Amino acid sequence: MVVSISARFRATGQLSAKIARSNINISPGDALAQAKAIEKDFAKNASSEDHYNSLVAAFQPEPQNDSPSGLPTTTGNSARLEPPQLEPAEDEPTGISFGRYRNCKHHSMGGSSTIFKSRDPASKELVALKVTSNWVQPHDAHRESRLLKRLGGDETHILTILETETLRGEFILVFPYYPLTLVDIMEKGRSSHLPRIFRQVAKALSFVHANGVIHRDIKPGNILLKSEEGPAFLCDFGTAWAMDDHHPDEKADHKVIEIGTTCYRPPETLFGFREYGTEVDIWAFGCVIAEAENGAPLFEAGELGTDLRLILSIFQSLGTPTLNTWPEANRFPDFSKMLFNEFPSQPWQTLLPNVSSEALNLVENMVTYSQQKRFSADQILKHPYLM
Template identity: 40%
Template sequence: MAPVSDWRSSLRAVDRYANIEKLKRAIEAKGLSSTGTAHKAAFAAETDAYNTSESREAYDAACNAITSQEPPTDDSSFLQDPDGPGITIGRFQNCHHIASGLVSEVYKSEAVALKVITETHNVEPHNPGREVKILQQLSHASIIKLSETCRDQDGRLVMVFPFMPLTLAKIISSGPVSPDLTRRCFHDLFSALAYLHGEGIIHRDVKPSNLLLASPNGPAYLSDFGTAWHPTLSTNEPAHHKILEVGTTCYRAPETLFGNRSYGSGIDMWAAGVMLAECVQTPPKAPFESRDTSEDGNQLGLILSIFKTIGTPTKETWPEAVNFSTPPFEWYQEFPGHSWDELLPNADEEAKDLIKKLVRYESGSRLTAIQALEHPYLAAKG
C-alpha cells in the first residue's frame, strides 16, 4: 500500500504552529470568531487541513485558502470530494485519507468510510476486536452501522461503514450552530445513548467529532466504539475497576479524574452536557479548557478549569466523591464558580436547564438519556 502519510511525517511542528497562528490572525481579522475562541477555531481548521489533505501542497493550499478567502455562504464546501486518484485498500479503490486516531486511520472510498487499524497490539482501552463485536450487536437508527469487516493487503483489520460527510465538530468549527440543528443532533445523540445504556454499554468517548451527520441538517449518528465498555465483552475491566484514561480533553467526566473506577453511564451524560453547552454558545465554545490527553498536566488543567467554571465541589454537592481513591475536597484553593446564566447569557432557557441537569458533579443526579429526551428542550423537537 502506498505510504500516503509520508508528507505528514516530514511536516515540522513549528510549521503547523505557524499555520495555526496565521489562521488565528485571519479569523480574528474577519470577525469569524471572538478573540478568546479564535485560537481554537484556527487549531480546528489546521487539523482538518492536515487530516484531509493528500499532499503537503494540498495542505498548504487548504490553509492558504482559509486565510485568503471569505468563508463560504452555503454548505457545499463540506461535501466536496478530495482531489487526486487515492489509494487502494483491499478491494476498495480510490481511498482518500480523512482522519487519524491513536490506533487507526480513516479513509473515504465512494460511499463508504474505511477504519484501518494501524496498531497490531491492543492499546487499552482501545480494542478493535471488542469494537467489532459490540458494533455487530447494535441496531439503532442513531448509531453508525458496521457494514462489514475485511483485511487489507497488509493484513490489517478494516471496518467498513457508510460514509458521512460531516461531524458536529466540523459544524462547530464553521461558526454558530443553529438551534434547530442543535436540537436534532442532541435528540439523536440521546436516543443512541438511551439504547446503549439500556444494554449496559458505556460509550466513553462522547464528543463532537464522534457525532456524524449525513447532511448539514442531519440526521446524526454516534460513532467510534473503540473504547466502549461492555458488561460481558470487557473481560479485563470488571465493573468496579474500569480504566480511568477514557474520554477526550474537555469532555472527560470529573469522576474519572479523581479515581472512581466504578463510574457508570453518567460519564456519557456529562460529556453530552458539555457538548450542548458548547453548541448553544455564540460563537461555539466549550465551557471547560483542556490540553490534549497526551500532554503533561492535561488532567490538572481540566480539573482547575472545571472548578473555576462551576465551582469547587464540597462533600454536600458531591457526596459520592467521599469514597473516591483521590477525593477532590480540601483543595488548596476554593473557587466559587459561575451560574449557567452567567456562563451562557444568550442561550435558550430550556437548553440551560438541560445543561444544568447534566453537567453536575454527582453522577447519580445527572439526567439519564431517557430523561434528557423527555426534557422540554428536546421534547418539543419538530
C-alpha cells in the same frame, strides 16, 4: 522526521517497480521520475520512520488499461498521511487500496486508527474505511465491530457497520460515509437544527445504555451527520465498555480512568474513580450541548490538555466541591489527597450567556458533580429543549 538516504533510495526503487508493473508501456526513466516525486511527498508528510515505511508499503498504483491482469489489490500498512488541505478529486488516483476498495482517499486520523474514504465497487456508494493495526486497551477494534453489529442502525442513530476484513495484520471496519460531523456544524455558529440533532444522539445513548454499554468518548467529532439537518449517528465505539463484552482486566468495579477527550472528561474519572457508569456519557454529552449552544467549550484543559488544568476550570465554574456537596467523592481514591483553592460556583446564566433557558436547564441537570443527580438519557429525551 529524518529518513536515511539509503532507506529513501530503497523506497524509491520499490515505488518505481510498482509503477512499472502497473503500466507495461511506461519507460524506466518515467517510472523512476514518478517514484521520486511520490517518495518526496511521503518523506515530507511522514511523522516517523515507521509512518514513512507504511506509506511506501501501502502505495499501489492504479493499473493502466493495457497493464497485465491479476495485479494485487490489497495493500500493507495503512497510509497515515496528515489531512490534506484539499481532498483529491473523485477520479484522481491515490495509489492506496484495501482489498476490493480502490483509490482510497485519506479522510482523518485518530489516536489508533486512520479513516479513508472510498467507493464500494459494487453499489458505487461512498464508504468510510477505519483502518487499525496496533492498539492499546481500552481501544479495541474487534470489540467495536461486535458492538456495532448489534447496536447499529438507522432507527437507533448508531453508525451501521457494513463489513470487516483483516488484511496483512490490519483490521478494517467499513461504514457508510457521512460528510459532516457536529464539529462542522459548530464551526458555522449555532444551528437551529441542534435540538433535533441532540434528540437523535440522546436516542442513541438511551439504546446504548439500555444494552449495558458505556460509550466513554462522547464529543462533537463522534457525532456524524448526513446533512446539516441530520440525521445524526453516534460513532467510534473503539473505547466503549460493555457489561457482556469487556477486557478481562477491566471489570465493572475496575474500569480504566483514561477515557474521554480533554474538556469532555467527567470529574469522577479525574479523581481515580473506577466504578463509574453511564453517567460519564451524560456529563460529556452535556458539555457538548453547552459548547454547541454557547459557541465555546464549557471547560478548558489548557494547551497541554492536562487533568489538573481541567479540574481547575471545572472548579472555577461549578465551584469547589466538598464531601458535603459531593458525597460520592468520599469513594474517590484521589479526592482527599489534594487541597484545593475554594472557588464559588458561577451562575449558569454567566457560564452560558448565549443559551436559551430550556437548553441551560438541560445542561445544568447533566453537568453536575453528583452522578446520581445527572439526568439519564431517557430523562433527556423528555426534556422540553428536545421537543
